[in-house]
Amino acid sequence: MQDASETSVWLTLLRTPGLGGKRLRALLEHVGGDIRAALAQARRHAAAGELSVSARDWLRAPDATRIEADLEWLAQPRHRLLCCTHVDFPPQLECMPDPPAALFVVGNSDLLLRPQLAVVGARNAGPAGRRLARDFAAALSRHGLVITSGLAEGIDAAAHRAALEAGGGTVAVIGTGPDRIYPRCHAGLAESIAEQGAIVSEFLPGTVARPGHFPRRNRIIAGLSLGTLVVEAGLRSGSLITARLAAECGREVYALPGSIHNPLARGCHRLIRDGARLVEDVEEIRASLVPLARAQGAELAARLQDDAPVAAASPAAESLSDPASADLLAMLGHDPVTLDTLRERSGLSGPALSSLLLQLELDGVIASHPGGRFQRVS
Template sequence: MHADERTRAWLVLLRTPGLGPGGLRARLADAGGDVLAALARLRRPGAGLDEPARAWLERPDEARLAADLAWLAAPGHRLLRCDEADFPPQLDALAQPPAALFVAGDAALLLRPQVAVVGARGASPAGLAHAKRFARALALAGYVVTSGMADGIDGAAHAAALDAGAPTVAVVGTGPDRVYPRKHQELARRIAAQGALVSEFPPGTAARADHFPRRNRIIAGLSLGTLVVEAGLQSGSLITARLAGEEGREVFALPGSIDNPLARGCHRLIRDGARLVEEPAEVSEALAPAARAQGGVLAARLAEEEPSAGAAAPATWRDDPDYRALLDALGHEPAGLDELAGRTGLSAPALSSMLLMLELEGAVAGLPGNRYQRLPG
């Protein structure tokens, strides 16, 4: 019952008009991290809230809260809160971090090294082909491909990762129960089943123009780097890239023909300091040091706190039977992915992901030629 009361308190605060993620985090900090105390303080006279917020807190819409709780009660659904040990630490570093995320699927994927692949909605056939090629290769290299489930480049990147047997993360500008655009109903179902569908907005929230810049900051914040495949000068992808750069993350851009309007946004990014890339390996190699650093931060954070239900603590991954089988299959000599797939029966995407995690933990070293060596210890 107490857990239900706390979840309800979170939902009330997340829906409080004008409070926002920054205000919620500040009020939670003032209350010593106790969400029930934060809610009680906000309901007192002189809490500094405007009339819509006061009205909501005095008489919240019980039907909406019941619908939120019903959504959370469904299998695979979760409210991932900023006070939990497995909340993505890379989001805490944002200038405007979210207070909580609604997740359908595997929330542990948000702790994995991610690469954002974004671009134009009205992408060219060549742009879509590039997005698929890069997304597939990055997924097979062990990175989680993250995007916004929009039409065009976003959708192509998600589908390519899924088709490669790898997970993908979609951050959306609607509630987690809405699909926008509607044509992506099946894609959204696949993402939730094989990856994670993420939203800062409560269930039932419709698409609004101002939601998408907010979504873009989370895409940029989750990812070690952002790859822009095609973008016009007014593309929302440039917002994601700008936010990534402001947060100190890598920005990559594919060059294109000077006659292609959808190349101009990428060319502007390159002039402004983005890395020009032509092959997926250039992206994965550039991000490898950041991936190792992220793994160290995460391991330290989870070592300080007891992980909440559903948390994926790196220290336990090597105790998993598949990880043990992989380490045994590595033996004492370097081996390639094909050899390891034959020895373990695991797919190449699964092996790439596991090897990246083991490399972050210092159990495995990556060698030239896509080969791996088990390290002592």
Template sequence: MSGQTELRDWLVALRTPGIGATGLRERLAAANGRIGDVVAQLRRQAATLEAGARAWLEQPDEARLAADLAWLAEPNHRLLCCTEPDFPPQLEAIPQPPVALFVAGDASLLLHPQVAIVGARSASSSGKTNARAFARQLALAGFVVTSGLADGIDGAAHEATLEAGKATVAVIGTGPDLVYPRKHRELSALVAAQGALVSEFPPGTAARADHFPRRNRLIAGLSLGTLVIEAGLQSGSLITARLAGEQGREVFALPGSIHNPLARGCHRLIRDGARLVESASEVVETLGCAARALGAELALRLEQTPTASAGSAGKASGGWREDPDYRRLLEVLGHDPLALDELALRTGQSAAELSSMLLMLELEGWVEGLAGGRYQRLPEG
């Protein structure tokens, strides 16, 4: 984002009633991505827009815009726009992709391979135990665990990932400055500190029933696969699973007792073609190729736009052979397979940094990714 004027233009456009993400994307395409030109065009065409849009464009709420800008000025807060090179490429492939995301935390995590874990808000103790176990194992295998910060399965997945010292992404159905449910205020702060909170809605936006299906499409769209753990037949998690399937992503479901009403949604998913899984390793093996494909796309983006890279992910696009972090990683890795958590322990680097570095090294032919989230150095490397 080049400056405050451009950022303000984005906020004006995003808050214009009746335009929406699809309308803004169409206007951005016509304006070669220049948001200032889009806002100028909207003002010229104000007479043809609905009354709320006309009123807003003629006299925007300056106090609201000032509050938005104040939120964005805080550390690790960002408006991530679809015109920027580090906007998540996987979201471009979904129906009605977002035009911008408000992010609190590490926005670069949205470029990493993610697995969604979703399920019932009124989950059983065993359901939450399963969610915690799967989240921990998937996080240790190198995936970012993504969910919706809801009560029950979502909260258990976020908590277990954080307790494992790994990154988690929470996509929420309110503005990025609000917490729903309120009981997750502390969890929300921890997610922002160790991962990322993501919202399509501007600051101050309260929870509404229609926001959550929109949130669910982003959870499914960001993730290579969606795992459903306990869901009734009317569960919103089934919406997330359906959207994931429609987006061409993998859908996994955990089976349960035929006497448990919260297992019926998972059983329906399995009957409809979802993968029945009993261990996290099955998810890891299934998504390995997709994770490497996403890494290849990320590497291409970083090579084309090196200034957009974040952290260690950008180092391999240039003289990585002289980078001490890469030399240390290759020295530690040797030629014996090692899991990501073991590499993190031996190198002292975070799983997020190592995931990016390993993807780059794999593309360069120095490292091979193996089943079970393990890596080994190739003989010629």
């Protein structure tokens, strides 16, 4: 984890007018991932007139008060700046166009490494649509998937609440700064998500809601998730943007069919005509996502191999023979154990532990339970 001075450098670059995640990532690549060297390089570009006047002025004399306010926000419990140079930055985001350089997280950032399903749909969804969102989200949450959505009214809120009530994890990707909740009526829901899941934003603290922020939020929802389920959507729905972005990332897109007389079914019907999977029950989604979850676990294991001993994707027998898996199983015992307890017992980092648990769960050796607890199956 970076120290305060390194975090200040990140904040300085993230607040540089007009720099953006793509250019910041290019700077980091040019200097081998050293954020301080990236800042020096940005200042050279600014002095040479390659950045805007406002960027040059900011880099010459950053607003210390604003940076200090950001640091104070980050100093609060369960607040984090997750940078693309961190070993536990979600690797699935690297496969998407224009990935963020950093994410502000409130809650459990380890959830971003677990298999996620995006559940999205209309803000003005009807009772039937909300019920379907709740049913699918709750069932898939009980199967161990993290439910990811955008904290909007309608389908998003129904999916988040269902995951919470099922005792599972849920991730809300928002289009404001991490200290602002939009819509305001979801302040209570956001608080519950922060306690049991995670709130994620690429926007800096203090950023208010603007129309252009929500398509950018949607690309992160699509990028984090193995697949996107669209429950109800009109032909001009932002959910269709999320579905398109998911398809562009090579992710699965699922759509629930509806009545031809329901305007909010037309977006789903268009997606189905364009190649999305028509789904009628939870098992269709679960079965198609298990191989993808295995692949994600193997990729995470490879990324973390220098951080801690991590098991690669394998059949249950091989998982049991792997020393790291065997040690973790011994620590689990036969009673449900929380993730925090396992972290204390094993001494593993959150990402390494999440990778091991994911492999064991996919191999059917352990099961996840409400409240973020795990237990041996046999």
